[in-house]
Amino acid sequence: MSKREIAYLIKSWREESDFSQEYIAQKINVHIDDYRKYEIGKWNIPQSILKKIVELSHLDPNEVNLEEPIERNAPKHMVGALSYEKNAPKIKITEIIAGFFNGFHRRPMDSKLYYFEKQMFHPEEVAVIAPRLYIYSFWVIFIFYLSASLIADIVLMNLTLSLAIPFSLMILMHELHQPKNVKGVHLISYFGMGGVFSIFWVYVLRVFTGYLTLPIVSELVTGFVEETAKIFIVILILRRFRVKDILTGFLVGFAVGAGFDVFETSSYGLLAFLSTMDYSIMVDEISYRSIWAIFGIGHHFWTAILGGTLVYVNPTTRINFNSVTKPLFIEMYITVILIHAAWNFTVTYFPMLYYVVLGISLLLFLRFYMVQNANYRLRKHLEIVSSISSETQETM
Numbered sequence: 259m260s261k262r263e264i265a266y267l268i269k270s271w272r273e274e275s276d277f278s279q280e281y282i283a284q285k286i287n288v289h290i291d292d293y294r295k296y297e298i299g300k301w302n303i304p305q306s307i308l309k310k311i312v313e314l315s316h317l318d319p320n321e322v323n324l325e326e327p328i329e330r331n332a333p334k335h336m337v338g339a340l341s342y343e344k345n346a347p348k349i350k351i352t353e354i355i356a357g358f359f360n361g362f363h364r365r366p367m368d369s370k371l372y373y374f375e376k377q378m379f380h381p382e383e384v385a386v387i388a389p390r391l392y393i394y395s396f397w398v399i400f401i402f403y404l405s406a407s408l409i410a411d412i413v414l415m416n417l418t419l420s421l422a423i424p425f426s427l428m429i430l431m432h433e434l435h436q437p438k439n440v441k442g443v444h445l446i447s448y449f450g451m452g453g454v455f456s457i458f459w460v461y462v463l464r465v466f467t468g469y470l471t472l473p474i475v476s477e478l479v480t481g482f483v484e485e486t487a488k489i490f491i492v493i494l495i496l497r498r499f500r501v502k503d504i505l506t507g508f509l510v511g512f513a514v515g516a517g518f519d520v521f522e523t524s525s526y527g528l529l530a531f532l533s534t535m536d537y538s539i540m541v542d543e544i545s546y547r548s549i550w551a552i553f554g555i556g557h558h559f560w561t562a563i564l565g566g567t568l569v570y571v572n573p574t575t576r577i578n579f580n581s582v583t584k585p586l587f588i589e590m591y592i593t594v595i596l597i598h599a600a601w602n603f604t605v606t607y608f609p610m611l612y613y614v615v616l617g618i619s620l621l622l623f624l625r626f627y628m629v630q631n632a633n634y635r636l637r638k639h640l641e642i643v644s645s646i647s648s649e650t651q652e653t654m
Contacts, residue, residue: 260498262299264308264322269297271315286310305576323500325576332571336589339570340625346636349628370394377433378442389433396426412537419541420524423548424516424558425449431512431562436634437503445513452491452510453517459487474603481598485591488514488561492568493577500575504566504630507577511565515557522557523547554620555601560594563626567591570630593622 272282283293286307295301303311305325312319319326333339342348376384377391399422406414432445463483470476492511501507523544531540550556564587568577571584581587597619604612 260299261302264303265297265299267317267322268303268311268315271317272297275315282311282314285314320500320575323498323576325500325574326502327574328502328572330570332573332584332586334585336586336593339567339586339590340622340629342629343633343636346629346632349632381432381435381438381441384438389430391433392426392430395429396422399425410537412531412540415537416524416527416531416540416544419544419548420520420527423551424519424523424556427551427558428513428516431509435505435509436631436638437505439503439506440509445509448495448510448513449517451517452488452495452514453519453521456484456488456491456514456518457521459490460484463487473607474599477599477602478595480602481595484518484557485560485564485595485598488518488557489564489568489582489591492561492565493579493582496565496568496577501569501572501577502575503634504569505634507569508562508566508627508630511568512558512562514565515559515561518561519551519557523551550616554616554623559619559623560598563623564590564594566626566630597622 272279279293279297280290283290286293287310288296288307292301296303296307308322308324311317312322312324333341373384374391374394399418403415403418403422406418428445428449429442432440432442460483463486467479467483470479489511492507492514495510495514496507526547527540527544530543531537551558567587567590568581571587572578572581582591597615600615601612601619604615
């Protein structure tokens with residue numbers, strides 16, 4: 259929520275309560291001129307002042323982006339981040355695969371529109387069911403691609419084929435997202451704007467690093483530049499609201515990475531076409547990259563890991579830039595850069611080894627995702643037990 263949106267919310271509450279600006283300024287102990295600037299959105303409201311306003315107004319702290327501490331002991335190293343918490347339910351790979359294929363089951367036609375509407379605008383109202391929107395998304399995009407192929411529309415062919423896999427996988431991750439706190443329309447905006455702006459920052463950083471041709475060094479610089487650009491955009495997005503759950507950072511990172519992947523794949527396809535003037539070469543190039551995007555190689559997987567880690571190491575619900583200096587994040591960040599660089603290097607020089615890199619990338623993504631899902635389930639279970647216990651004590 260922006261500062262103007264927060265200001266509007268506070269102003270609406272004050273007017274509904276029939277309080278004057280002078281009264282509120284006196285109650286929260288600020289100068290009246292400062293309060294007026296807060297209320298019109300000219301100044302950002304400091305967290306200390308915002309806390310007083312929330313206590314006075316009983317507004318939802320999350321709704322006005324009030325920073326809150328998080329009771330979570332983040333590990334210092336990767337091993338801890340990839341380990342289940344004590345008593346957390348273990349998740350098997352077979353469960354993930356089963357969840358993926360459950361989406362292919364046939365369902366009544368009249369439920370599709372309702373499910374789509376809820377997923378886009380009210381995900382918190384969606385029951386935990388097998389995902390299926392990602393399949394519809396893929397087929398809609400693919401039908402557009404086939405239509406473009408019939409009329410040889412190179413631009414639309416390039417865009418739709420580049421979009422099909424990353425976008426559909428992002429929808430799948432949204433359907434599987436347990437906290438149910440990210441609207442689909444917001445996620446799509448993170449996908450589009452995150453992809454565009456992260457590509458932009460890659461070009462900005464390339465002004466300083468240039469395009470090196472020395473093997474290994476070139477791949478390492480590419481990994482550093484692209485992963486840095488993407489996580490910078492993820493931080494900017496997450497700072498717009500309060501983030502409590504690691505899985506939320508994971509999902510936002512996935513969206514930004516997927517958007518980046520679409521634009522990068524599209525550019526590779528376009529270059530292939532312009533160099534050969536053969537659109538079948540373009541289709542082969544995009545299809546090749548799209549296949550790997552399913553099995554563990556791609557910006558969506560890598561940025562999801564970094565986005566989740568960023569929330570993991572942050573001590574409050576407000577994401578701070580200094581979180582990137584925490585040992586756990588640095589380890590994950592370096593690991594992702596090395597995987598990125600190793601993939602680029604092996605594809606160019608040692609094709610037979612890229613399956614090893616693919617396996618490492620996929621295993622890291624799945625392990626981190628499964629562990630954080632299990633830990634989230636455990637925390638929600640403990641919250642429910644604690645709530646029931648409190649209610650029982652109150653009635654006694």
